[in-house]
Amino acid sequence: MKESNMKTITxxxxxxxxxxxSNNNLDKSIAGIRKAAAQGxxxxxxxxxxxxxxxxxxxxxxxxxxAESIPGPSTETFATLSAExxxxxxxxxxxxxxAGLYHNTAVILDGKRGIVGQYRKMHIPDDPGYxxxxxxxxxxxxxxxxxxxxxxxxxxxxxxxxxWDQWFPEAARLMALAxxxxxxxxxxxxxxEHDDQAEQARQQEAWLTIQRAHAIANGIPVAxxxxxxxxxxxxxxxxxxxxxxxxxxxxxxxxxxxxxANSDEETVLVASLNLSRTxxxxxxxxxxxxRRIDAYADLLRRYRD
Amino acid sequence: MKESNMKTITxxxxxxxxxxxSNNNLDKSIAGIRKAAAQGxxxxxxxxxxxxxxxxxxxxxxxxxxAESIPGPSTETFATLSAExxxxxxxxxxxxxxAGLYHNTAVILDGKRGIVGQYRKMHIPDDPGYxxxxxxxxxxxxxxxxxxxxxxxxxxxxxxxxxWDQWFPEAARLMALAxxxxxxxxxxxxxxEHDDQAEQARQQEAWLTIQRAHAIANGIPVAxxxxxxxxxxxxxxxxxxxxxxxxxxxxxxxxxxxxxANSDEETVLVASLNLSRTxxxxxxxxxxxxRRIDAYADLLRRYRD
Numbered sequence: 001m002k003e004s005n006m007k008t009i010t011x012x013x014x015x016x017x018x019x020x021x022s023n024n025n026l027d028k029s030i031a032g033i034r035k036a037a038a039q040g041x042x043x044x045x046x047x048x049x050x051x052x053x054x055x056x057x058x059x060x061x062x063x064x065x066x067a068e069s070i071p072g073p074s075t076e077t078f079a080t081l082s083a084e085x086x087x088x089x090x091x092x093x094x095x096x097x098x099a100g101l102y103h104n105t106a107v108i109l110d111g112k113r114g115i116v117g118q119y120r121k122m123h124i125p126d127d128p129g130y131x132x133x134x135x136x137x138x139x140x141x142x143x144x145x146x147x148x149x150x151x152x153x154x155x156x157x158x159x160x161x162x163x164w165d166q167w168f169p170e171a172a173r174l175m176a177l178a179x180x181x182x183x184x185x186x187x188x189x190x191x192x193e194h195d196d197q198a199e200q201a202r203q204q205e206a207w208l209t210i211q212r213a214h215a216i217a218n219g220i221p222v223a224x225x226x227x228x229x230x231x232x233x234x235x236x237x238x239x240x241x242x243x244x245x246x247x248x249x250x251x252x253x254x255x256x257x258x259x260x261a262n263s264d265e266e267t268v269l270v271a272s273l274n275l276s277r278t279x280x281x282x283x284x285x286x287x288x289x290x291r292r293i294d295a296y297a298d299l300l301r302r303y304r305d
Numbered sequence: 306m307k308e309s310n311m312k313t314i315t316x317x318x319x320x321x322x323x324x325x326x327s328n329n330n331l332d333k334s335i336a337g338i339r340k341a342a343a344q345g346x347x348x349x350x351x352x353x354x355x356x357x358x359x360x361x362x363x364x365x366x367x368x369x370x371x372a373e374s375i376p377g378p379s380t381e382t383f384a385t386l387s388a389e390x391x392x393x394x395x396x397x398x399x400x401x402x403x404a405g406l407y408h409n410t411a412v413i414l415d416g417k418r419g420i421v422g423q424y425r426k427m428h429i430p431d432d433p434g435y436x437x438x439x440x441x442x443x444x445x446x447x448x449x450x451x452x453x454x455x456x457x458x459x460x461x462x463x464x465x466x467x468x469w470d471q472w473f474p475e476a477a478r479l480m481a482l483a484x485x486x487x488x489x490x491x492x493x494x495x496x497x498e499h500d501d502q503a504e505q506a507r508q509q510e511a512w513l514t515i516q517r518a519h520a521i522a523n524g525i526p527v528a529x530x531x532x533x534x535x536x537x538x539x540x541x542x543x544x545x546x547x548x549x550x551x552x553x554x555x556x557x558x559x560x561x562x563x564x565x566a567n568s569d570e571e572t573v574l575v576a577s578l579n580l581s582r583t584x585x586x587x588x589x590x591x592x593x594x595x596r597r598i599d600a601y602a603d604l605l606r607r608y609r610d
Binding site: 122123124125127138141144145147148164167168169170171173174177178179202203205206209210212213214216217254255256284285286287288290291292293294295296297298299300301302303304305 | 427428429430432443446449450452453469472473474475476478479482483484507508510511514515517518519521522559560561589590591592593595596597598599600601602603604605606607608609610
């Protein structure tokens with residue numbers, strides 16, 4: 001058996017409620033990371049934009065004050081913690097790249113190595129309550145070959161994507177083709193309380209289903225860390241509340257649920273993953289062998305009209 | 306409201322057990338189609354290679370006797386039935402295109418119009434018990450622009466794919482980008498009885514999950530018609546039995562299950578679908594708006610190494 005047959009990681013995720021006190025939010029993230037590490041996690045994933053309320057509920061120039069540079073205060077804090085605990089941390093920040101240029105960015109801290117990579121959210125949503133196109137410039141790359149690249153860390157090659165990316169099979173596939181050993185999605189998604197219960201259930205189930213499908217299609221584990229709780233962003237009309245549905249989960253390479261948090265509880269979720277199962281699963285289900293790359297060119301078109 | 310807001314279809318599927326009597330198998334398909342039509346179906350989907358046992362359990366030149374031309378005896382039978390009942394039928398045949406050139410082909414019959422299109426399976430599996438690469442040449446096209454094209458019928462634009470295709474998000478996406486209003490998968494998949502129950506459950510759930518995800522990713526309904534029953538193909542060792550898991554299902558454009566058959570029962574499944582929901586679902590979840598076609602070029606690579 002190859003050395004890779006022994007490869008396991010222990011993944012922790014910190015699902016929490018945010019409020020308008022950024023120090024309090026940061027404290028929750030840090031406490032969750034410490035708790036996960038104490039339970040053996042050597043990789044911890046945080047929820048999307050964990051330092052603040054989900055300010056994208058409204059469009060207001062005032063919210064750009066939440067942005068920070070990379071490296072900056074947050075990455076210094078998490079780098080210090082990562083080094084102290086000797087674990088990998090995937091944090092999620094509102095990045096100020098320059099005046100007038102901001103991204104929704106995941107940063108990967110790897111112990112003494114510090115920042116080992118970052119990923120700027122490529123697919124940016126924009127729909128009622130999620131006005132992200134106002135705040136975030138989509139991730140860019142020198143060329144398509146440089147886009148959707150996983151990040152090498154001491155625990156493995158991580159396919160880090162962010163929230164809305166989770167609805168696009170293309171992003172998952174590109175990460176897998178570049179050797180990602182698992183997919184990680186910092187997330188902020190919830191219910192519009194105006195939708196009826198059946199619609200809410202369909203949405204949550206769809207969210208879970210499509211991400212499990214990325215695991216299946218690519219033979220690698222998938223994990224998403226979502227925020228929980230009801231939020232009304234500063235300045236938002238009371239009608240624009242989002243009930244974040246939590247339900248952070250870890251799925252194995254056949255899409256099977258390994259661990260999942262509840263909708264409404266702050267949770268530190270920890271589970272071990274045997275990354276070497278990918279080899280066996282892909283031998284059973286050899287999709288990479290059979291992709292019809294000769295016939296996929298129109299995937300690069302907006303519409304086939 | 307636009308006219309399309311009124312568009313509904315009633316889809317029937319015929320899930321049955323096959324044996325080595327092809328007339329008997331054909332009779333079951335025909336009886337099932339009549340039953341579905343009597344229940345209001347104006348579109349009926351048959352399971353993969355419904356005329357015979359799943360002969361791909363073994364590699365034997367003798368099995369090429371099952372192949373037939375298109376048009377040929379089967380399409381004549383189904384065309385007559387389609388015209389009589391004034392419904393669309395999606396049949397699945399072992400096609401003899403020429404000496405030494407065979408395909409796994411779905412044929413679409415549309416009432417008095419006869420054959421309105423066909424789809425030659427693009428992704429061909431090959432693993433223990435499913436030796437399809439021996440029998441079937443993968444579907445070809447003049448160019449990638451001609452591949453994965455849906456077929457216009459009197460009930461709508463049908464994205465017809467076949468079995469192993471169901472594991473590839475690329476195929477589903479290309480059909481959707483070409484305007485497919487729903488995806489249909491004639492299927493033959495089952496359990497290897499040597500696998501333990503947990504593995505069997507994971508496989509069946511993965512099969513369901515990834516197809517529901519195609520519905521979600523593209524905002525269109527998805528249906529798969531699978532065979533049921535245990536089969537030992539002629540000439541196959543008794544150890545190579547497949548327990549086909551049935552479970553034929555119809556999912557709506559959010560991936561929600563609308564109807565599903567049991568694993569082990571012959572079933573005529575009938576359900577109505579409102580195709581116009583796609584417009585509303587895609588306005589809620591506008592993935593087509595946000596695809597990063599500028600960054601997807603490497604989807605055309607075998608591996609990003």
